[in-house]
Amino acid sequence: MGTDACRATGDMSYVYSCNPCFIRVRSWSDETVVYDVRTGETHLLGADAALLITALLQRPATVQELTEELRTEIGADEAAPVARLQSILHVLTSRELIQHRSS
Amino acid sequence: MISIDVDPEIPRSLRGAGLFLNIGPFTVRLVSPMAEVADAMALFYDEQCRPGDADFADFHIRVCRPRNARRWYRPQVNFYVDDLAPFKPLPAAQAYPFFEWGLNWCIAQHAHHYLMIHAAVVETGGRALVLPGAPGSGKSTLCAALVCRGWRLLSDEFALVSLADGTLSALPRPVSLKNESIAVIRSFAPDAVIGPAALDTAKGTVAHLKPPPGTVQRAREAARPAWVMFPRYEQGARTRLARLGKGQTLMQLVEDSFNYNLLGAAGFEAGADLVDGSACFELSYGDLTDVVERLTALATTEG
Numbered sequence: 029m030g031t032d033a034c035r036a037t038g039d040m041s042y043v044y045s046c047n048p049c050f051i052r053v054r055s056w057s058d059e060t061v062v063y064d065v066r067t068g069e070t071h072l073l074g075a076d077a078a079l080l081i082t083a084l085l086q087r088p089a090t091v092q093e094l095t096e097e098l099r100t101e102i103g104a105d106e107a108a109p110v111a112r113l114q115s116i117l118h119v120l121t122s123r124e125l126i127q128h129r130s131s
Numbered sequence: 132m133i134s135i136d137v138d139p140e141i142p143r144s145l146r147g148a149g150l151f152l153n154i155g156p157f158t159v160r161l162v163s164p165m166a167e168v169a170d171a172m173a174l175f176y177d178e179q180c181r182p183g184d185a186d187f188a189d190f191h192i193r194v195c196r197p198r199n200a201r202r203w204y205r206p207q208v209n210f211y212v213d214d215l216a217p218f219k220p221l222p223a224a225q226a227y228p229f230f231e232w233g234l235n236w237c238i239a240q241h242a243h244h245y246l247m248i249h250a251a252v253v254e255t256g257g258r259a260l261v262l263p264g265a266p267g268s269g270k271s272t273l274c275a276a277l278v279c280r281g282w283r284l285l286s287d288e289f290a291l292v293s294l295a296d297g298t299l300s301a302l303p304r305p306v307s308l309k310n311e312s313i314a315v316i317r318s319f320a321p322d323a324v325i326g327p328a329a330l331d332t333a334k335g336t337v338a339h340l341k342p343p344p345g346t347v348q349r350a351r352e353a354a355r356p357a358w359v360m361f362p363r364y365e366q367g368a369r370t371r372l373a374r375l376g377k378g379q380t381l382m383q384l385v386e387d388s389f390n391y392n393l394l395g396a397a398g399f400e401a402g403a404d405l406v407d408g409s410a411c412f413e414l415s416y417g418d419l420t421d422v423v424e425r426l427t428a429l430a431t432t433e434g
Binding site: 052054056057058059060061063065068070072 | 376377378379381382385392395396399400403406407
């Protein structure tokens with residue numbers, strides 16, 4: 029199995045979470061700013077990333093669960109939601125705003 | 132040329148125990164034997180100074196010539212705070228601006244009970260307009276024009292956002308004008324008190340505008356933020372206000388802050404509260420009369 033496929037499979041099996049002790053969040057219209065208490069970094073998020081953060085602050089979830097929950101809000105076409113969510117999750121993970129573990 | 136009537140107590144205090152200056156929330160004890168410093172204190176801080184024998188000062192500042200040959204040959208001036216010299220000497224003719232720049236540094240280094248943003252702040256009707264901006268953006272010129280047309284000056288350098296309640300504290304000091312803006316403000320407000328110019332500074336030619344009467348008396352009146360506007364002067368441009376998202380505004384204020392990175396979550400919350408309570412804009416302008424009228428009308432309409 030190729031590297032990309034492994035990564036995709038790995039993403040699908042991860043459980044993502046967001047620890048409310050690590051971040052502070054403020055939202056206005058379609059802009060959300062997140063402050064990382066641990067690093068002092070401040071991030072401006074787009075609407076979709078903000079939705080993900082908000083959802084994960086409620087409870088941990090897999091990509092599949094997030095797709096089901098946010099399909100309407102994110103509003104992408106049938107083929108796009110999973111890939112789009114994975115892309116956003118990857119960015120949020122790289123910024124250490126969310127965490128993941130194997131399910 | 133301005134004729135300054137110097138109270139003899141001012142130079143006497145400056146040469147002795149020190150001249151105490153009440154500058155908003157700060158008390159400064161200034162010692163200086165230099166006549167040009169005494170003249171500046173008499174011109175700009177006459178309502179805020181008292182002879183030295185007070186028991187406390189936030190900053191102990193000394194502005195004086197060096198003891199070496201540069202005391203006479205191409206004379207220089209040093210700035211000391213708590214007997215430490217954080218800067219290299221400057222030409223003696225820049226003694227008074229050096230005091231103002233050094234005081235800026237003192238405040239930026241120590242006043243961490245505020246979120247401090249590099250911004251001019253003016254107020255009308257209890258509501259504050261915050262004008263953040265890098266040097267050269269035109270914020271000081273716009274600030275000067277607004278205070279010459281009835282807005283109250285809180286500060287031309289620092290937005291002092293209280294971490295306790297989000298209000299903006301006043302820091303009444305002379306407004307620093309640079310280069311072409313000196314003549315612009317002289318023309319805009321012929322009755323304004325502008326001190327002598329210091330030439331060939333790192334910022335070009337610099338002069339200072341004395342805050343209008345009544346500013347100092349209201350120094351203890353904080354104000355609620357109502358507008359955040361990022362000014363940009365463009366010659367010939369029409370006055371234009373473009374709405375800015377609050378998230379974008381907060382991110383820019385973070386960049387413009389002196390101490391956001393030191394304050395942790397408290398700084399984030401203070402900045403977020405500031406934009407939360409404010410209408411946020413980018414402001415471009417080319418005509419001072421027009422932009423002052425527009426902003427005054429905006430404040431009146433929204434009042």
